[in-house]
Amino acid sequence: MTTARVIGGGPAGLMAAEVLARAGVSVTVHERMPSPGRKFLLAGHGGLNLTHSEDRDRFVTRYGRSADRIAPMLVAFGPDDLREWCAGLGEPTFVGSSGRVFPEAFRATPLFRAWLARLDELGVRIERRTFWSGWAGGAADAGNGSPGSADALLVTDADGVTTEVTSDVTIFALGGASWPHLGSDGGWVGPFAELGVQVTPLRAANVGVRVEWSQIFAERFAGTPLKNVSLTVRGPRGTSLNAPVRGDAMLTKTGIEGGPVYASGGAIREALDAAALNTAARCVVEVDLRPDLTVDQLAERLQHRRPKDSASNWLRRAIGLDPAAIGLLREAGGGQLPGDAAAMAALVKAVPVVVTGTMPIDRAISTAGGIAWSEVDEHLMLRRLPGTFVAGEMLDWEAPTGGYLLQASFSTGVVAARGALAWLEAAAAG
Template sequence: MGRGRHPADQRRRRGHPPRRARRRPLRARRRVLAAARRRRRLGRPVRRPWHRDRTLRPANVGLRVDWTDTFVDRFPGTPLKHVALTARGHDGPPSRGDAMLTRTGIEGGPVYALGVPVRDALDADGRCTLLVDLRPDLTADQLTERLRTRRPKDTRSSWLRRTLGLDPASLALMWEATAGALPDDPAATAALVKAVPVTITGTMPIDRAISTAGGITWSQVDEHLMLRALPGTFVAGEMLDWEAPTGGYLLQASFSTGVVAARGMLAWLGPDA
């Protein structure tokens, strides 16, 4: 067929859109369902009467904070270096690292690691208090001792900068948490430095998340990750209800479940596969 004589080309010349190719159903003897993350909604939700699952929710995601306008204007994109974070009411160890201040809240490795207790608190009360330790390598008593060396002409900010080496973002976070009423007492100030309260009002949406929580519950699959209610269908990755920190942990778990599901499928198909 000569150039320009293809039916699709002729339809374009006449101003008509090309006809869509017919969709043919894909038939497979067995299938593996896998997902790395759900970034956006694709059409209508699929009805899944053959398994129980938990709703997909954002994991490894930034948290929302209602900063004041002054704070938003000055500090988005500024890191809080070498801090330790805990969720109030959570008994687990602090999450240490660098957190990033954003226009809408806070994010970063130590924030993502607290995803489960933060979500639990948000589900229970609609809010969660994140406690930021700005000097995790010093005890409250050590901080108090340093703060006792305040000079008569020191302002609160210069006092904290000189004695504790706090940077502008850390100082601003303390001002933000106390609505501008920083304490003068060394012990009270040390206690604040060790646990600056930040009120979390929610998480960023799922399309901003690095990964997801929720999915098919473990009770719905066997040791080969095959769905009990749909023999021959296997699941892996974030189709399953699990979550892990970002980086190698998240990737390794996805790879490992993929291997288990693939081996389970080969065993199900038998030696002739």
């Protein structure tokens, strides 16, 4: 019987396992944790955002520089396919007010239990507390294409016993490096690099950024949201590095986080990299506190200041700013606020916040970087290792939160599995 091994029991790996098993392949999944899908379950603890309902053209743009490579994956298994798959597990989905898609049970647990039951019915074997520890004979032999070497893996169990295992195809879905306590620690990077595979360094994505707030500001406003703002990242010469991103941000003691910050992550890293090379440069994130109003509209409203109004009352009455927004204006001005309506309007539309870095990768929701697209073919098979495929966050792509991360993980899992089936069929025919 044809056999496959899937390394990693997250969404990408389990989806690949299901596709393979449905085609009659005997599948073994190796999961280093006591149970699979731990990141999936944790992500869905407060509501499992599976995908998004926006149109395909806009959806694809969420993947930035990797949009052209992710686009065919979304054709192979897109948001509608994912929703149909959920319904097949007895968990129909609904679209929230923001366009995000959730299972009707809202949380991840019912869906995941149904999925594991289906995998069990399909005969998928999940080897818990076992992890991949390299190729038999080492990376050099694995890459030479000799019979047996590409498929011979070393698997280590909880007792530290390492066993050599083989299969007809292998799919790696080991994730990035943002959840080390749940098994995604990026430990695969070294062995793949030794094989000669180009791996873009893993970096924190969908993560908060560091800002050196004054002590007074940090103590007063940490944990306070900035509602309905827009963020733009400025490059070394003041050019915009991204389109404005709207949403609610959250002030923290050490910086700022939230949806618009996460969605601006690539541009923020670009600006930080430029600043690292040029000590005169800074990464500046401009916060538009009133994105629905123009500078002229704000200036007009700010013209009518009562003589006895304090600056805070003026801003609250005229343009509806809350204390956190007013505090951010003061922070940007070193404690001072412009008294002129035009100057104040300009500041409200572009409050400069100097970002000094991102939070550590182990505090990130996901990672950027991974195996370069040039290292895999259109079926996600490693060019250096025929019969071995890669899926999920191991590949060099990133996306903001909102359902885009899980969707691409599922989609690449499907594509890798279908590619493995095509490779098996071609091998059998040849």
